[in-house]
Amino acid sequence: MKATCWMGKQHVEVVDVPDPAIVNPRDAIVRITSTAICGSDLHLYNGFVPTMHRGDVLGHEFMGEVVEVGPDVHGLQPGDRVVVPFPIACGRCHMCEKELFSLCENSNPNAWMAEKLWGYSPAGIFGYSHLTGGYPGGQAEFVRVPFADVGPLKVPEGVSDEQALFLSDILPTGYMAAEQADIEPGDVVAVWGCGPVGQFAIASAYLLGAERVIAIDRVPYRLQVARERAKAETIDYEEADVYDTLREMTAGRGPDACIDAVGMEAHAPGIVGAYDRVKQAAMLESDRPNALREAIMCCGNGGTVSVAGVYGGFVDKFPMGSFMNRSLTMRSGQTHVHRYMRPLLERIEKGEIDPTFIITHRARLEDAPRMYDTFLNKEDECLKVVLSA
Amino acid sequence: MRHAQAAYGSEVTGGRTPEERLAIGLGWFSIGLGLAEAAAPGAMAQLVGVRDNERTRGLLQAFGVREIASGVAILRSNPDPEWLWARVAGDALDLAALARALDDRRSDRQRVLMSIAAVGGAAAADVYAAIALGRARREPAAAGRRARRRGRGEGIRFTKSFTINRQPDVVYGFWRKLENLPRFMRHLASVEVIDERRSRWRARAPAGMTVSWEAEIVEDQPNERLAWRSTEGSTIRNRGSVRFVPAPGARGTEIHVDLEYAVPGGRVASLLAKLFGEEPEQQVADDLRRLKQLLEAGEIASSGTPAGLRSPAQPAPRGEAARLAGKGERR
Numbered sequence: 249m250k251a252t253c254w255m256g257k258q259h260v261e262v263v264d265v266p267d268p269a270i271v272n273p274r275d276a277i278v279r280i281t282s283t284a285i286c287g288s289d290l291h292l293y294n295g296f297v298p299t300m301h302r303g304d305v306l307g308h309e310f311m312g313e314v315v316e317v318g319p320d321v322h323g324l325q326p327g328d329r330v331v332v333p334f335p336i337a338c339g340r341c342h343m344c345e346k347e348l349f350s351l352c353e354n355s356n357p358n359a360w361m362a363e364k365l366w367g368y369s370p371a372g373i374f375g376y377s378h379l380t381g382g383y384p385g386g387q388a389e390f391v392r393v394p395f396a397d398v399g400p401l402k403v404p405e406g407v408s409d410e411q412a413l414f415l416s417d418i419l420p421t422g423y424m425a426a427e428q429a430d431i432e433p434g435d436v437v438a439v440w441g442c443g444p445v446g447q448f449a450i451a452s453a454y455l456l457g458a459e460r461v462i463a464i465d466r467v468p469y470r471l472q473v474a475r476e477r478a479k480a481e482t483i484d485y486e487e488a489d490v491y492d493t494l495r496e497m498t499a500g501r502g503p504d505a506c507i508d509a510v511g512m513e514a515h516a517p518g519i520v521g522a523y524d525r526v527k528q529a530a531m532l533e534s535d536r537p538n539a540l541r542e543a544i545m546c547c548g549n550g551g552t553v554s555v556a557g558v559y560g561g562f563v564d565k566f567p568m569g570s571f572m573n574r575s576l577t578m579r580s581g582q583t584h585v586h587r588y589m590r591p592l593l594e595r596i597e598k599g600e601i602d603p604t605f606i607i608t609h610r611a612r613l614e615d616a617p618r619m620y621d622t623f624l625n626k627e628d629e630c631l632k633v634v635l636s637a
Numbered sequence: 638m639r640h641a642q643a644a645y646g647s648e649v650t651g652g653r654t655p656e657e658r659l660a661i662g663l664g665w666f667s668i669g670l671g672l673a674e675a676a677a678p679g680a681m682a683q684l685v686g687v688r689d690n691e692r693t694r695g696l697l698q699a700f701g702v703r704e705i706a707s708g709v710a711i712l713r714s715n716p717d718p719e720w721l722w723a724r725v726a727g728d729a730l731d732l733a734a735l736a737r738a739l740d741d742r743r744s745d746r747q748r749v750l751m752s753i754a755a756v757g758g759a760a761a762a763d764v765y766a767a768i769a770l771g772r773a774r775r776e777p778a779a780a781g782r783r784a785r786r787r788g789r790g791e792g793i794r795f796t797k798s799f800t801i802n803r804q805p806d807v808v809y810g811f812w813r814k815l816e817n818l819p820r821f822m823r824h825l826a827s828v829e830v831i832d833e834r835r836s837r838w839r840a841r842a843p844a845g846m847t848v849s850w851e852a853e854i855v856e857d858q859p860n861e862r863l864a865w866r867s868t869e870g871s872t873i874r875n876r877g878s879v880r881f882v883p884a885p886g887a888r889g890t891e892i893h894v895d896l897e898y899a900v901p902g903g904r905v906a907s908l909l910a911k912l913f914g915e916e917p918e919q920q921v922a923d924d925l926r927r928l929k930q931l932l933e934a935g936e937i938a939s940s941g942t943p944a945g946l947r948s949p950a951q952p953a954p955r956g957e958a959a960r961l962a963g964k965g966e967r968r
Contacts, residue, residue, distance in 0.1 A: 251951070265951040269958035272936040303949030320935065338934035342802045342888055354934040357966035359926065360919075372938065375950065382940040382950045382966070392941050392952060395934070 250637075251305040251388035252616040257295035258624070260617050265305060268384065268392035273320035276396030278330065280637040282409040283310035283387050285616070286417060287443050288511070288558045290624050292377065296512060296534070297560055299361065299378040307387030308334035308374040309416045311409060312637075314400070321396045330400035332393055333585035334417045336372040336383065339398035350582035355394065356381045365561065370582055387616055389637050401589045404597070410634060411596055414448075414603045420588035422448025422509070423455075425556035428579035429505035431456045436498050438462045438546060439480070440539040441509035442470035444606045444632045445556055449507050450478035451601060462497060464490055466515070469629040477605045486517060494546050502548030510539035511557025527564060534561030544571050544578075555580035609633040656769035660721055663766055664711030666759070667724060671704025686748025687738045696734065703727055721767035728760035794897035795918045799925040802889035803932045805881040809860045811932060812879060812892075820963065821927035821937070824920060835868070848873055867898075874899040892928075894921060919968075927965055937965040 251265045268277055286309050291297050311331035317324055324330070337344050337352035344352050352371035356362060362369035362379050372394075375385015384391065393400060403412045422445045429437055437453040439446050442465035453461045463480040465471050471482040483493050494503055512535035515521060524536040543553050544567050553576055571578070595601045608631045611619050619633045653661070674681050678694040678701070687693050707727055710720040735753050738744045801808050811817050815836050819825040826839040826847055839849040850871035856864035856878070866876035875898030882891040896917075930937045939961050943953040953961060 253949070253951070266954045268941060268952035269955045271939050271941045271953075271958050271961045272963075274934070274936060275941075301949045303951055305950055305952075338930075340802065340933045340935075341929075342800075345802070354930045355938050357938040357940055360923070360968065372940075378950065381938070382942060384940070384942065384950045384952050394938065394941075 249389035250613060251384070252307060252613065253302075254292060254300055254304045254306055255302055258293055258621075260293065260306065260620050262614050262616050263303075265303075265384075265388075268390050270316060270318045271392065272394060273318045274395050274397055275318040276314050276321055276324060276393045276400065277316040278310075278312045278332065278386075278391050278393055278400070279315050280310050280312040280386055280389055280391060280613075281329075282312070282413050283307050283613070283635050283637060284413055284416075284418075285309075285387070285619060285623050285633045285635070287445065288376075289620070291512060291558060291560070293620055293624060294513065296528075297377045297379070298365075299358075301378065301382075304375070304377070304382070305384035305388055306375045307385035307391075308376055309413065309418065310374075310386030310391060311403065311413050311416065312386075312391075314396075315390070317396060324396055324400060324402075328400075329403045331403055331412045331415045331589070332374075332386070332391075333399045333401075333415075333420075333589060334373055334376075335370075335582055335585055336374065336381065336394050337398055337586055338395050344398075347584060347587045348581075349584040349586040351584075358382060373582070387613065387635065389613070399586060401593065403593075407593070407596060408604075409636075410604045410607060411602070412593070413634065414444075414606075415585075415589045415592055415596075417583065417585065418444045419448050419592055419601070419603050420585045421445050421556055421583040422450075423452040423588055423592060424581075424583050425449040425507045425509060425554050426452035426456050426458075428552070428554040428581075429453065429456075429507055430552050430577075431458050431505060433457055434459050435504040436460045436462065436501075437505045437507065438464065438494055438503035438543070439507045439509055440464045440543055441511075441557065442467065442474045442482075443509065446470075446507075446509035447473060447478050447606050447631075448603065449509050449556060450474060450480045453505075453507075454479065455595075455600065460497075462494065462503065467626055470626075470631060473606070473631060490542055491546050498548065502546060503551065504548055505552045505554060506543035506547040508540050508543045508553065508555045508557045512536060512559045514538035514540070514557075524564070533564040535559045535563050537563035537566070541565065541567055544576065547574075547576055549574045550576070552577045552579060554578075556583075606632040607634055611635055613637045654773060656766060656773055657716060659762065659766045660711060660716040660718075660770050663721065663724065663759075663763060664708045664716060667704045667708030667711065669708075671701040671706075671708060674698060674701030674704060676701075684748070685735070685738075685752040686745035687735075688741065688743040700727075700731065700734075703730075716770065718767045718771035721763055721770060724763045725760060725767060728756055728763060731756045732760070792897060792899050793917055794895075795921070796893060796895045797918065797921045797925055798891060798893045799922075799929055800884050800888060800891050801929045801932050805860045805883055805890045808890045808892060808932060809863070809881045811928075812881075813857075813859075813863060821931055822924045823927070840873075850875070892925065894925065896921060923968070930965070937963050939965055 249267045250262050252260055253263050255261050314326050314328045335350040336355040337349040338354040341353040350371050355372035356369050358378055358381055359369035372381030372383055374383050426449050435458050437458045439449050442463050450461045450463055461480045463474040464483045464485055466484055466486045474480040475482050514536050516538035527533045528536055547553050613635050622630045623633050674697045678697040679689050681697050682689040682693050707724050714720050735749055738749050815828045815830055818828050824840050826841055829837045835853050837851050839847055842848050850873045851868045852865045853868050854865050862880050864878035867874050877896040880893040884891045927937050942948050942950055943957055
């Protein structure tokens, strides 16, 4: 089959690899119909995630048709149309019972490796380095889905691929970011990053009762989408000082909650940005946490900082004093996608959310290398790429 | 001494082993000697019998700084045998310098020879302490466990624990059916039950060999504890126990495994095994994780790629896929 493979830093190729087969009794094989490139794929593309191997099949946002199931998969049959969550979860361990699916204790075959870097291991993830399991991803024609009786959600006929696809990751991720912000009536929520997750976090914050949502980015067309489609007020951080502007916009209170939808490759103007780039290049810090630092400093007293952006290792100049002295709360985590898929599907069916508004590019699987480049460089006003296989 | 240890942040729990006390003594000796060399290089030059000029003073001061550094490192590292080896290297430097001084007619030969004898003595003590400490550190929780070790062979003993989200009777029941063990203990090829108490175990050894031994159950408290040991005359002498303890708050069962075995071939074989990547403690940790996966998820997680870490994350060819079931990943 054809699959999008990571071949090195900023180098992906669509090549022929063996078709996947059933390995374990709870596996299913899915023929991919639609798959997307995620912002977090760009961290892999840029070589910032360790334990990638030349030839790794990428992709953790995908959906398609079940073509084969293992003997222990009940409730799923060949022919079913499904969308698959990006974390792999067994559904039976203590963490899965607590619905913390992205912390499944049984799905990362390389858990020992993650334990070395992080202390304990999170769940396995499709197409996302060997640290999270070395599972072949879904930017391909077929994919093997472990624990298929737990993850895949059947998609009703009336819902299109483009409407359902983002249930695999970014829609639940944006939603969980807003949910973890503990929004109360009257709250002002600030969102760093107007990529797809940021857009969904803005929309979700309104759904959860935010009074105002203020979005921060520097890319004009992304700020425009945030204003026009997600209905946020916006700040261009290259035009205005973010702290001063937020403080004025909230009459001195500061936002009640701040969402980091940027992660480890934040851009920053001036000396601070240069500082982090140098330290990252010299491997003295693995992540550039500028959005996170700013979210903490800007958050109003007693507020919540919700971190949806991906971090990999260690950050520097973390404003712990601001965090501690002002009784802030920080919440984070890889998204527990399984928990949100069904309720969000219902919202899509009822028309409360139309996640398709972020799609700017539609292409064939073979076009993946060009599309990675377009997405990375924000060419052609690219916000989200959907590939059809 | 106690006071000093606390000042350097070392543990002061229940006394030191003799080799640790020796190492700490050497650390303080190092610091004392180093301070003397650094502060009074002229007097030191006279004492050891080398000519006293700018060059030797500078050299002695540099050696002094080295001595202080290695002394502090020994004390701070609680003490780590590596730093004692560093001292041994320093002793070699000292001896080399003194040997050169012997050829210098402006040296006091008598004093230099005595200095060589003194440094040689210190070097011998350093080598002894480094070896003894290294040996003690390789065996976990050295003192108490060594006291309990029986026989003469080089023994390995360790404990490993895991929590499994299943009731103790389920976990015990699975383990008690000894034929199940090779399903999650990767180094086991088979376990064959002979009778209620006795069983024959066959294990994969490094370099494609197998070894086998007979074991007998010495304690069996259903759902609580199981203990076994190899029978008299086995080539691999070993004993082990596993406790099944209800985990708090309905989190299933804590299993606590305690293993001890004599390694055939002693140290050399143990070293060889490590070269082949068969670290016993790590192996048991991996085994217990596979047991957890089997009992909770019903299967052992696999990326479905041909050789795990050593291959890119691409599907295994269809023929190979079935072979991967139940194996999980290799480190």
